[in-house]
Amino acid sequence: MALIETENLSFTYPSGMKPAVEDISISIEKGDFVVLTGPSGCGKTTLCRCFNGLIPHFYGGKLEGNITVAGYNVAKCLVYELARHVGLVFQNPENQLFALSVEKDVAFGLENCGMPRDDMRKRVDWALQMTGIEELRERAPHELSGGQQQRVAIACVLAMQPEVMVFDEPTSFLDPLGAQKIFEVINDLNKELGITVILVEHRLDLASRYANHVIVMNEGKIVLDGEPHKVFNSERARLIGVGIPKATRLYQILRENGLKLSKVPINSEEASQFLRKILTHD
Amino acid sequence: MIEVKDVYFTYPNGIGALKGVSITIQNGDFVAIMGQNGAGKTTLVKHFNGLLKPTKGKVLVDGVNTRDISVARLARKVGFVFQNPDHQLFCETVEDETSFALKNFGYKPNIIERRVTWALNLLSLTQYRKTSPFMLSGGERKRVALASVLASDPKIVILDEPTIGQDHQQKEKLRQFITQLRAQKKTVVIVTHDVEFVAECNPRVVLMTEGKIVADGRANKILTNYNLVTKASLVPPQVTQIFMKLSDLGLPTNVIDVYEARKVFLNSLEGS
Amino acid sequence: MSVFDGLKFRKVSSPVHNLDPRVKFFFVCVLFVVAVMFFQLLPLLVLFFVPIPFVLVARVKREWIRSLKGASMLAFIIFFFNFIFNYIYNEYPNIPSASLIEYSVAMTLRFVVLVETFSVFFLTTSPDLLGLALEQSHVPYEFCFAFTTAVRFVPVLADEAQTIMDAQKSRGLELERGNFLKRIKNYIPILIPLIVSAIRRSLELAEAMESRAWGATEKRTNLYVLRLGKTDYALAFTSIFMLVVAILVWRFVPIPPLSVILSFLQL
Numbered sequence: 001m002a003l004i005e006t007e008n009l010s011f012t013y014p015s016g017m018k019p020a021v022e023d024i025s026i027s028i029e030k031g032d033f034v035v036l037t038g039p040s041g042c043g044k045t046t047l048c049r050c051f052n053g054l055i056p057h058f059y060g061g062k063l064e065g066n067i068t069v070a071g072y073n074v075a076k077c078l079v080y081e082l083a084r085h086v087g088l089v090f091q092n093p094e095n096q097l098f099a100l101s102v103e104k105d106v107a108f109g110l111e112n113c114g115m116p117r118d119d120m121r122k123r124v125d126w127a128l129q130m131t132g133i134e135e136l137r138e139r140a141p142h143e144l145s146g147g148q149q150q151r152v153a154i155a156c157v158l159a160m161q162p163e164v165m166v167f168d169e170p171t172s173f174l175d176p177l178g179a180q181k182i183f184e185v186i187n188d189l190n191k192e193l194g195i196t197v198i199l200v201e202h203r204l205d206l207a208s209r210y211a212n213h214v215i216v217m218n219e220g221k222i223v224l225d226g227e228p229h230k231v232f233n234s235e236r237a238r239l240i241g242v243g244i245p246k247a248t249r250l251y252q253i254l255r256e257n258g259l260k261l262s263k264v265p266i267n268s269e270e271a272s273q274f275l276r277k278i279l280t281h282d
Numbered sequence: 283m284i285e286v287k288d289v290y291f292t293y294p295n296g297i298g299a300l301k302g303v304s305i306t307i308q309n310g311d312f313v314a315i316m317g318q319n320g321a322g323k324t325t326l327v328k329h330f331n332g333l334l335k336p337t338k339g340k341v342l343v344d345g346v347n348t349r350d351i352s353v354a355r356l357a358r359k360v361g362f363v364f365q366n367p368d369h370q371l372f373c374e375t376v377e378d379e380t381s382f383a384l385k386n387f388g389y390k391p392n393i394i395e396r397r398v399t400w401a402l403n404l405l406s407l408t409q410y411r412k413t414s415p416f417m418l419s420g421g422e423r424k425r426v427a428l429a430s431v432l433a434s435d436p437k438i439v440i441l442d443e444p445t446i447g448q449d450h451q452q453k454e455k456l457r458q459f460i461t462q463l464r465a466q467k468k469t470v471v472i473v474t475h476d477v478e479f480v481a482e483c484n485p486r487v488v489l490m491t492e493g494k495i496v497a498d499g500r501a502n503k504i505l506t507n508y509n510l511v512t513k514a515s516l517v518p519p520q521v522t523q524i525f526m527k528l529s530d531l532g533l534p535t536n537v538i539d540v541y542e543a544r545k546v547f548l549n550s551l552e553g554s
Numbered sequence: 555m556s557v558f559d560g561l562k563f564r565k566v567s568s569p570v571h572n573l574d575p576r577v578k579f580f581f582v583c584v585l586f587v588v589a590v591m592f593f594q595l596l597p598l599l600v601l602f603f604v605p606i607p608f609v610l611v612a613r614v615k616r617e618w619i620r621s622l623k624g625a626s627m628l629a630f631i632i633f634f635f636n637f638i639f640n641y642i643y644n645e646y647p648n649i650p651s652a653s654l655i656e657y658s659v660a661m662t663l664r665f666v667v668l669v670e671t672f673s674v675f676f677l678t679t680s681p682d683l684l685g686l687a688l689e690q691s692h693v694p695y696e697f698c699f700a701f702t703t704a705v706r707f708v709p710v711l712a713d714e715a716q717t718i719m720d721a722q723k724s725r726g727l728e729l730e731r732g733n734f735l736k737r738i739k740n741y742i743p744i745l746i747p748l749i750v751s752a753i754r755r756s757l758e759l760a761e762a763m764e765s766r767a768w769g770a771t772e773k774r775t776n777l778y779v780l781r782l783g784k785t786d787y788a789l790a791f792t793s794i795f796m797l798v799v800a801i802l803v804w805r806f807v808p809i810p811p812l813s814v815i816l817s818f819l820q821l
Contacts, residue, residue: 039449039451040419040447058760079764081770083764090762098699098762099682104777104778111776112766112770113770114770117779142706157765178515180517202449243450245520246519254548257544267520268524268527271524272525272527275524328720357725369721372743382726386727387726430725431725
């Protein structure tokens with residue numbers, strides 16, 4: 001069985017007239033790196049909240065269909081139980097750090113679970129090391145740059161050693177180089193620790209290279225779900241206004257001129273490689 | 283016209299945010315001020331409407347020193363749209379929100395009425411005129427904030443990080459909107475680190491690092507200079523990255539736009 | 555927003571900073587009690603000098619003097635009213651006597667002692683440790699968490715208030731215009747966005763807390779633990795010693811006014 005499975009999942013907020021997400025059936029395998037994208041207000045964030053039980057437990061509202069994450073039925077499992085299996089990193093780093101020092105923040109979840117101090121110390125050190133912020137351990141969150149804050153937020157979730165980590169537009173407030181560093185940290189977690197990653201992102205030029213699975217949503221529904229090259233090259237992705245990578249876009253407009261590359265590129269390496277082939281073949 | 287003459291600015295806590303900045307922005311210019319977070323971009327543009335006054339040096343807006351004029355007076359000429367619309371929305375209806383600045387400037391009711399109608403129409407918000415801004419979506423709220431600044435028809439429009447949190451379609455709309463403003467001969471200044479967005483607009487780029495301007499020129503010249511761009515914590519646009527990797531084949535590296543890229547590529551294919 | 559600058563605690567390490575906040579608080583309380591016990595100038599003068607070595611060791615002289623300056627106006631008022639009221643009350647028809655001046659100075663000094671000791675305490679105690687001390691003193695965790703989170707968000711909210719003010723000024727809002735009522739009204743465009751944003755922020759915080767297993771167990775553990783060291787014990791014993799001495803003096807030793815001592819010395 002897949003690590004995350006949903007079956008005809010629909011959810012309506014208590015104040016909502018119509019479902020925020022509707023008829024979602026997806027399956028995400030263990031070790032996947034999923035990029036979840038779609039226009040603003042398409043229900044991406046709502047779906048993220050379903051993964052760790054904030055929906056329905058924190059928000060109330062009406063949940064229909066089935067959702068299981070890491071073998072747990074989300075509808076019947078409390079948020080703090082799921083917190084050990086699914087970590088959620090939010091968009092605004094500022095509003096997810098509570099403590100006055102980085103270390104203490106990273107320990108917050110473990111403290112809540114009542115972990116003994118010595119084990120906790122080891123876990124905190126490990127999480128700080130994995131995210132490359134050991135030297136920041138004593139600093140106060142508000143003294144840090146946005147990129148550093150977001151890495152702290154990742155360490156906080158990582159310390160719980162979850163099987164799944166969900167990132168809801170973690171880089172919106174960061175400059176491109178800062179964003180790239182965050183993506184690399186996330187990629188390391190996925191490749192080295194085998195953590196299943198679900199990354200919500202608009203900036204596909206930067207993020208898509210890491211993914212092996214792309215899901216596109218629109219108006220609360222899944223419209224595309226599959227392998228990145230296929231999804232990005234789909235006419236439908238472009239029509240609903242997904243900012244597909246420029247490399248893919250270049251491929252598409254070259255095709256309009258009758259020039260066909262050997263494969264669909266989704267990043268600059270692939271694109272330059274395929275273009276080189278054409279140039280040097282002649 | 284905005285003239286910044288050797289401006290230094292130090293915050294009360296002692297942090298020097300601007301260290302000798304000089305720049306002239308002509309009427310009708312379209313300028314993107316880029317650089318990493320904390321480089322002093324926002325500090326610089328806050329000097330354009332007098333929110334901040336230089337510690338040393340001076341800023342002239344149409345020849346008037348910003349020291350000699352209140353922010354409220356300058357605001358008629360220089361519209362400033364902040365990054366987060368939630369930092370300014372407070373009225374009961376979109377209409378009230380849009381007329382707030384006009385009322386502050388002391389316009390007559392019939393003129394206010396006309397300007398509000400014009401601004402709401404410009405940003406396709408007419409249907410929300412009597413709606414509370416708090417009921418709207420994020421993108422719509424951003425447009426209300428924009429309308430509320432544009433209603434007073436400023437000559438110079440400053441947009442602070444307009445693309446943050448925006449999806450592709452919203453960015454496309456914003457791009458069209460800026461084109462419209464430029465057609466009306468307005469000066470547009472954006473503060474951003476969104477490289478792909480700037481690549482699509484190809485404006486004049488002013489690159490800042492650590493409180494200084496390190497480069498000033500067309501986007502296709504600045505954003506394709508790898509060293510400069512990385513120093514400012516940015517990455518070159520994806521199209522440029524592709525062409526940089528092909529530079530050994532004699533392809534030019536100063537390409538930032540996909541359509542231009544196609545042209546360049548097809549040309550070199552014919553040439554070889 | 556320089557008002558908030560004083561609340562941004564900077565992490566420094568010194569023997570005074572490293573003291574256990576509970577012991578430090580006990581010491582401050584002892585000074586407080588002793589200061590209230592006496593109304594003569596001499597013991598209060600002694601008390602005035604007690605916190606000074608702490609200030610020097612902790613290297614917070616500049617901040618400490620700034621907080622004393624802040625209290626100087628109030629100190630002057632206290633002196634003035636003590637002086638005037640006692641003058642009238644005691645029906646002194648002649649020139650004010652030395653003892654009246656001495657009494658007023660003593661009362662002012664009592665206030666100054668309170669201000670200086672508390673300012674040393676807050677200048678040298680990180681809110682982090684203070685939160686921890688509260689927790690280990692069996693204050694409910696929800697309260698301690700609220701305390702540290704509030705401290706954590708002071709600078710953030712101060713920045714936000716500044717941004718909102720800038721945004722509204724850019725739309726022609728003039729805060730300093732109009733009469734008193736109008737001026738209060740001028741703050742509505744700043745307060746509403748600030749409140750809305752604070753509510754939004756608190757919701758996001760709640761979400762993040764839930765996602766990190768808030769309330770998973772009754773028996774919460776803590777990464778840090780406060781343990782009393784040698785210096786802590788030393789300070790605790792000094793405090794008790796001071797209290798005992800003070801009580802004995804207060805009970806059994808008549809303290810002459812300073813003016814009497816001075817005139818005695820002159821002879």
